[in-house]
Amino acid sequence: MLAPDQIIYLDNNATTQVDPAALEEMLPFLTSYYGNPSSGYRFGSQVRKAIDLARERVAALVRCEPSEIVFTSGGTESNNAAVNSALQRDPERQHIVTTAVEHSATYRHCQYLAKQGCAVSFASVDGEGNLDLDHLEAELRPETAIISGMWANNETGVIFPVEKIAEIARRRRLLFHTDGVQAVGKLPIRLADGLANSCSMSAHKLHGPKGVGALYINRRSAYRPSLIGGNQENARRAGTENVAAIVGFGKAAERAMEMAGQESTNVRALRDRFENTILAQVPSSFVNGNRAARLPNTSSLSFSGIESDAALMLLDRRNLCCSAGSACLSGSLEPSHVLRAMDLAEERLRGSLRFSFSRFNTEADVDQGIEIVPHVIAKLRSMQTTV
Ligand SMILES: Cc1ncc(COP(=O)(O)O)c(C=O)c1O
Structure with missing residues (x-):
């Protein structure tokens, strides 16, 4: 375990x-x-x-x-x-x-x-x-x-x-x-x-x-x-x-009531640092959804040129848990009905990953995330070009 x-x-x-x-x-x-x-x-x-x-x-x-x-x-x-x-x-x-x-x-x-x-x-x-x-x-x-x-x-x-x-x-x-x-x-x-x-x-x-x-x-x-x-x-x-x-x-x-204001500020800061760094470091990466009217803990990202199930596998090997859409859909190859309803390009549908934070996450989690995720995306993209 x-x-x-x-x-x-x-x-x-x-x-x-x-x-x-x-x-x-x-x-x-x-x-x-x-x-x-x-x-x-x-x-x-x-x-x-x-x-x-x-x-x-x-x-x-x-x-x-x-x-x-x-x-x-x-x-x-x-x-x-x-x-x-x-x-x-x-x-x-x-x-x-x-x-x-x-x-x-x-x-x-x-x-x-x-x-x-x-x-x-x-x-x-x-x-x-x-x-x-x-x-x-x-x-x-x-x-x-x-x-x-x-x-x-x-x-x-x-x-x-x-x-x-x-x-x-x-x-x-x-x-x-x-x-x-x-x-x-x-x-x-x-x-x-x-x-x-x-x-x-x-x-x-x-x-x-x-x-x-x-x-x-x-x-x-x-x-x-x-x-x-x-x-x-x-x-x-x-x-x-x-x-x-x-x-x-x-x-x-x-x-949740006791922590309310402080929790959403802290969690939002973790999410934003993670998201902004990934967007800056990984070319052709996109946020899915309205960035302004969003839960403070959620970051749905798409990376062109990758398949999210392959990304999940490599991330899992590095012990990073995230999801490709809702938990119930992970493991199936069918893109999520949510992103499909948003009429996203096929490439964005296939390469989507959801990262979601909580008050138990730390700055160290974000540090590791922003080290691992760009590495995994780059690896998948290089595998595609060498095939
Ligand atoms: C928006 C939403 N509704 C309903 C559910 C189902 O909740 P439960 O797992 O408690 O049955 C979930 C769980 O992922 C959810 O995210």
Whole structure:
């Protein structure tokens, strides 16, 4: 096994290191405090209190009421559940408007629903990954059930104008769901003003554990649960809670709040030094996505004349972890649907790499990154010219 101190981890949009403070709070719930939170005796109700505290902490991070937070197994479940709920509300409304660059947790779910007979429209983006709001609005129909649009893109980091989407949804009296998985913990979020009807989150993107997340559901929005069974989560998500993970998520949310301003400044500085140096040192390298309206931690770069899977292999040999598009797509030769939707030239599609930073990255990581990446790109280009 590769030890963490052997690697240069620049893939924080795929997942993040668990904050030691979150792990510390989780452990007793895997050992001593194993009671079922639904049990009436104190050994159970003390566990319920820990879940309640986690709910308060997550709600504080995204500025909503604790009662509006439903814990789930992560971003995928939350996105699926929000869209499914909208479709169940009215059989006459079986049309979804989403975007061409959603994470597969929405994108593939919508493709699946389309095969089941649902109508789906994918709003387009421009060459910098900015959402075409006019196109999104033009796709709305009387039978539209929901608009589902992400807050920030996992591949390019491009931030969508969620306030403007919300305004369109309000005007047309439509539900608006946003996939906040990459935004929460990286951007200031305020859901209290009824911005969206629902918003997805995932703990492992913000230094919490994997397999736990949340769906914010506005208290005035009707919701049809996807999982039916017990009355957990106020009857909005049946199943015994993943207690330790929820506790870890709560602590990670609290830490994200404590670190917020400082973290985004520091992480942005690391990202910018890395990106600017690579762009200066490597000819024919390009940033994918709107550089101004981007997450502070994400750098999607394309290098002409290389194949990203070959680059990933050489980078892996140097113990540098990054990705070629979203984690789910790595390993497949198909270029990402996100970069394709941006209509990038074939060469830029094939040679794209995503680097994403977090507060656990150091200046030394950047130093190593800017030494290794240009070297790998040069090597791949020289191999191409000698073949
Ligand atoms: C934007 C976005 N949405 C949803 C997900 C899925 O989240 P999870 O891994 O918690 O299911 C991810 C994970 O990469 C993501 O980046």
